[in-house]
Amino acid sequence: MPTMIRARPLVVDVHRDPGVCLHCQARPYSVCNVIGDDDLDRLGQAAVTVTVQPGYSFIQEGDPAEHFFNVTSGTAKLFKLLPDGRRQVTGFAGVGTFLGLAVSTSYAFSAEALDVVRVCRFSRTKLRGLLDDFPALEKRLLEVASNELVVAQEQMLLLGRKTARERLASFLIARTALLPHCQGQNGKAGGASSKEQLHLPMTRSDIADYLGLTIETVSRTLSRFKGEKLIEIPSNTEILVLRHDTLEELATGLS
Amino acid sequence: MPTMIRARPLVVDVHRDPGVCLHCQARPYSVCNVIGDDDLDRLGQAAVTVTVQPGYSFIQEGDPAEHFFNVTSGTAKLFKLLPDGRRQVTGFAGVGTFLGLAVSTSYAFSAEALDVVRVCRFSRTKLRGLLDDFPALEKRLLEVASNELVVAQEQMLLLGRKTARERLASFLIARTALLPHCQGQNGKAGGASSKEQLHLPMTRSDIADYLGLTIETVSRTLSRFKGEKLIEIPSNTEILVLRHDTLEELATGLS
């Protein structure tokens, strides 16, 4: 049975500030990067900045979808619930993630902060206006949505057809791809070790709900990876990837 | 082990015809419906009509994504494969479905015709031009993509957290929603029977790969539904839904 406590959509801090967009550290990763410096204030005026404390949610599945969000710092988990409490985490939203694309009148998922999360919040109507004025923004959103679609299909493959080991390997590999130095990080030679350190802001329970497994299976599988010297587990929130390519093979179903 | 035979991307018939769009029976269900009658020829000139025979595929996962497609008749299955042949069907594309939204340079999935499928094919570059000229089309595509995203998240919930019974029930309910007379089809009173007849163009194997199960589990579960008088199975391709609301409860996890 999941926690379900403190799942109030409590939002802590709201403020607005002209010119923030220009120096926003999330800008290079966000849809905003298609807006020129000159027009950026126009964008900023349509948004408010919201800070969400860990454990609190800022989107509730089923609620009327009045806002769009852009994550500027921190990580949130996105999830859907069944009436009896079973949960499916559909994704983790990091810096630059645009949320709320659900066209319908209500949100299709909930979003809860894993650490302190800051988001830019746009009202539906104001964003509509922005899209009319900036066709490039609309194009960018289509791009974003298409990419998410590809990711979702990959996740369906994982959930429908991969073993627990393959799921965990896929998860770890996907996480390494998010690391800042995300290219040429390991040699091609078989068995080359790379030592990538992952920070996991989510709990084992979140990982389980993301991969369609139980906490216990996640824990057991990671322990086995550790025993096989594929990873190290310095702490509950850190994982050191020792054999990237072995995990990658596992993730794709080879072996 | 899946079939894997005749998975050649064989396309059978190609022809073009000015003015076809105007009388296309798929128009009301397609993205084209945002284009006015006057501009419709412009759209038609950018497309070619392709007929695909059952069992043949017109999109191959991994191939360079040179075209977009719009299904005008028939049904196709969309799927991804693991190297060892495990398959995940990510969706079924019926009349009006727009395909190829993958932004990247290569397709993220394969598409294979279940029955005779006709599609409108657009080259990437020509569609790009159309989008520049018709902002409404771009808006519509964003709408389509967002909707598919919602559907994909629902499918993740199914694959990650639902039981075999719940998956089959969800599948049947989703299929009834596609029926032409798709509103007010059954009374609210508990236990009301509705008798909706479903035509299933896909095999049990396709259903299994769609729901993350095996053929045997699909067959057994349907047989059990039959034994419980929830459905009838007049033929391999037809299913009669006797108790829509009972199945709906099952689908949502209330059982």
Add this chain to the structure above:
DNA sequence: CGTGTTATTGATAGATTTCAATCAATGTGG
């Protein structure tokens, strides 16, 4: 009508879940 494909049904096996206990990390209050 054979003949091959697809679907059903049965028996068994196996991967993951469930139930349960232990351990570790963190925080509280006397």
Add this chain to the structure above:
DNA sequence: CCACATTGATTGAAATCTATCAATAACACG
């Protein structure tokens, strides 16, 4: 500063759902 409680993670044993293996049965098609 140290018992005590709380939460999250790990590990073990048993149960269960679904997969696998295997045999029929139903169907489509030439």
